Amino acid sequence: MEIFYSYDCDGRVCRLDGEEAAHCIKVLRHRCGESINVIDGNGTMFRCTLISDSPKGCEAQVEESFAGWGSHDYVLELAVCPTKNNDRYEWFVEKATEVGVDAIAPVIGDHSERKVYKTERAKKIALSATKQSLKAKIPQISEPVSVKDYIASAPEDALKMIAYCFEDEQHPRRSIRQVLEQNAEKARHSVVLIGPEGDFSQEEARLALEAGFIPVHLGNSRLRTETAAVTAAEALYFHNL
């Protein structure tokens, strides 16, 4: 099933621009009168008929719309420190999108080796994985902020969790599965904060706990940052399966 993304959809006509139009018209050779499937990136899929077929920009008339197409019934925000190796982060973006994530926040920790992160490629990967996994909503990828700023501005009413690796006798960690099961209602909007290769600093962990983050572990395996992030997405996925 082919899916195109429209940057401009008013519910009657969807416009494909740049790459999408070129792919639709030039590569796949669709022509006026043919049926195509278009997502608006916000959760709706439209079955459309092409009404103009220039490879520089084409238009399709909406025949039928499907709100919440390929959606999941929870909201998951993953705040994850960029990995040293950029490919690994991009892999996480792809896989989390396939499994289900609503927002990805690249956050820079005290121990992060990578202090700068450009979101452009991640956004492209998220779009491509959204289409590939038959969803209509593209996860939002925000511009990087520090872990501390993220903690300070994290959504108040969400179930906020932080996965750090060090032992903390005062604040013993429970498994993410247990925390989700014990907070089923609140877990409908979950936030998971995942640190860099060198883990969070003690201060970051302290600030997170003060801000209401629950310390969780992801099981006994020592997971790489990107694997931990995907595993957190899988935890929500299975919790809601």
Next chain:
Amino acid sequence: MEIFYSYDCDGRVCRLDGEEAAHCIKVLRHRCGESINVIDGNGTMFRCTLISDSPKGCEAQVEESFAGWGSHDYVLELAVCPTKNNDRYEWFVEKATEVGVDAIAPVIGDHSERKVYKTERAKKIALSATKQSLKAKIPQISEPVSVKDYIASAPEDALKMIAYCFEDEQHPRRSIRQVLEQNAEKARHSVVLIGPEGDFSQEEARLALEAGFIPVHLGNSRLRTETAAVTAAEALYFHNL
């Protein structure tokens, strides 16, 4: 924590060969008398003292041994069709090893585009991910066989599951989570069969069901082959968390 792999461990002395010795002696500059951690690849980790330090091959004397180091208390075998893009399969091998898998069987399906698969690189990746995730047992990677041969020889007493995508009214699929929960005892030894991009053929699915495989789905998302395979490993991981 640094981990070395020994191809030859008699419980008293561990021998490192080739790459491992070069890494230990040449790169990390360990010398006789120093302490190193060695795994035998079969589940035991040894705390050792180096007693010879040639970069072509070195020896370490066992001081203490830890059986079942980093192990999980279930057995998981993933039989997964190689993906068109080899990187994606290697990524699955790495991530499944981190999360926990005991055996990986590359299987070639009727609809597989890739009919040949060389296991050499996957074995290296499995070793590296085993060390990185602090485990002592390297998942076994078998030589490729056809899906049909795999089905015919799959372990009798395991909980065998097949994840295919097509609807089958006669054999409705349940979620893997539900099947694991309803077969908790048998699930201690689980097998999951994952098809290629083009899914299993109807005949493969029929043979699998006849051989006692239970049809499962992995949720509502359309997952790529490698994502499905990692998601199956995550299902077992969370089932046992």
